[in-house]
Amino acid sequence: MSRSSQTQVAVLGALTVEPMTAYALREAIRDVLGHFWSESFGQIYPTLQALEDEGHVRRQEGARARSSVFVITPSGTARLIELLNEPVQENPPRNGLLLRLFFGRVLGRERCRELLRGAKNAAEAQRAEYEQLLAHLAVAEGDTPDWPYIRMTILAGIHHARAAAAWADECLDTLQGEP
Amino acid sequence: MSRSSQTQVAVLGALTVEPMTAYALREAIRDVLGHFWSESFGQIYPTLQALEDEGHVRRQEGARARSSVFVITPSGTARLIELLNEPVQENPPRNGLLLRLFFGRVLGRERCRELLRGAKNAAEAQRAEYEQLLAHLAVAEGDTPDWPYIRMTILAGIHHARAAAAWADECLDTLQGEP
DNA sequence: ACCTGCATGTAAGTCGTTACATGATTGA
């Protein structure tokens, strides 16, 4: 599954929830999928154009002049299901923090400890944010059919953040002492 | 810190361990940093060329004809330290599994359970692999000054894999029952 | 009148992978 197909997943998926303009689509992807997905304008507009050409979405006139609200068509839904069933494509790992720590001998022990403390704080802050989001959305979305699935994505964030904090702690322990 | 600077970190860092040909560099990055970093030939060759132009590495004649062994220079070490101290650059999140699960309503519950089982198995396999690697390297590298830092990167993989398996389990629990 | 937010699109440029072309060396 090529990268651009995954953009189609994000776009078609968002449109199954509600018809939207391209602008709103970008906001929805940023605000709702933002914790695990991202798309820029430069991707969204051409993708919508391509999807329209293939009949997977159509334009509805919007409330404002020259604004198009995009609606997913039955063929678009079929296409989405097809795409969702394709194997998940892993992208090459690129973790800047681990790259730095791996060369910790060159960077120096104290600087590594700083990086780890930063990572720990970031992870704890993020975890708190996810917990809050979970509680908030449980009230707002708790009854919708999407809720169990939305919840899983937030849980992933919580588990990940918890693991990152625990890892940083363990590393700080092993790296303690005089430089 | 731009992406290409991070390529320089990987290249210069690897050369602090040992002088190498470009080919060996790519293998080292793939095999040693592979769990958290990746570079392709198309990146490595031009990067080495640029580093040579700036005097950060120099070519030594290799054992084979037309092969160059690259050696890091003092200015290269200084450059590496400078780069290691730049802030870590986070790249936009793109998690294909979470993207699919988020639209689980469209994909269907049973297919989501399959995805989660797959993720759990992959995580457990990966964790076992990391544990083995840790034990193996503890013997081979346990006395080198790089060891504490290498160990941290493997620990990160273990924590991450453990969290992923626990998450998948928790999700499978909430998603059980009749479709 | 003017600022902010909504809205659409394109173009330039970077980043990065893959495929290709080429050849030396080594071991079976």
Add this chain to the structure above:
DNA sequence: TCAATCATGTAACGACTTACATGCAGGT
């Protein structure tokens, strides 16, 4: 001698971001 591996490099392509250009609508 033949295949696999070591080795170097480039070219083409695709993916993606950012900046730019443009303009409407609503509120102060």
